Amino acid sequence: MEPRKLITSLGVILTTITGIILFFTEFDKIKAFFFPAGIAISVPLYVFSLLGIGLLVFYSVYIFYFKEVTSHKKTKTELENVKALLLDSERMRLIDFVTGIANQEKFKIDIQNRPKELFHLILIDLDGFGEINKKQGFQKGDEVIRTIAQELFGRMRRDEEIYKRDYKLENNFMKRIYRKYTGGDEFIFLIKGPQYEAVGFLARIQKQLEELNAESPVFSNYKITFHGAIVPLYPSDTFEQAYDKLQRGFVQAAEESNGLRVYWDKTEEDTFVKYKSLYDNARRIFKIQ
Structure with a gap:
């Protein structure tokens, strides 16, 4: 994996893990913040839910995109190898077998x-x-x-x-x-x-x-x-x-x-x-x- 992509992936993973840890360690405060007395759902809970879903979608799309890019690079490399083999084959077709000069x-x-x-x-x-x-x-x-x-x-x-x-x-x-x-x-x-x-x-x-x-x-x-x-x-x-x-x-x-x-x-x-x-x-x- 390229360094830039590795850093981005690690950042997404660390952010997600940090959020999960904070959720469990500060559960009471978070509950009081998102569920004030007498209110079924609050604005902070709604915003946090949207951010969480967005982060999950972003990470899923990123993983899919990374796989596609990797697959494309592999295909491109294979295509370049085939082209190189075809070029070598064409060159060999124009070379005399015994002497190694043009035929x-x-x-x-x-x-x-x-x-x-x-x-x-x-x-x-x-x-x-x-x-x-x-x-x-x-x-x-x-x-x-x-x-x-x-x-x-x-x-x-x-x-x-x-x-x-x-x-x-x-x-x-x-x-x-x-x-x-x-x-x-x-x-x-x-x-x-x-x-x-x-x-x-x-x-x-x-x-x-x-x-x-x-x-x-x-x-x-x-x-x-x-x-x-x-x-x-x-x-x-x-x-x-x-x-x-x-x-x-x-x-x-x-x-x-x-x-x-x-x-x-x-x-x-x-x-x-x-x-x-x-x-x-x-x-x-x-x-x-």
């Missing part, structure tokens, strides 16, 4: 609610990742993919987002069957700005992965390489259009020669002459002729 459903929501500005999408596929699951088991594969995801996520900058791509079992089922959970070895990035921002971002990602490969014991038997695609996301593009565009660019990258391969529309480079060194560096990193 493809979250990617779809962000695409649909993005500012109407120019963005670029990047899709990368880790090379040879299935061998980890086949030779070292799913637990090792989960550890590797989780370490990579958290490393990339931890170094993301403003206007950069990362998502774990999901797989549908009906597509390339035998190729993807080595994964214990949906999510596989592909990541999607959403980068705000023109093409050179995305190209520079992916070159930075490659450097991070090389450092991670050299420093972390998790990758003692696995060298991280990938192939991928960079495609523009215009303000008018829908999620379906953006995803189809990303898929087509990715197919072009996958069909290139061995080694690091990344597809992007080379005709766009003419617009960014002052970033020639950035593109040249990216070509060198990704072994693009």
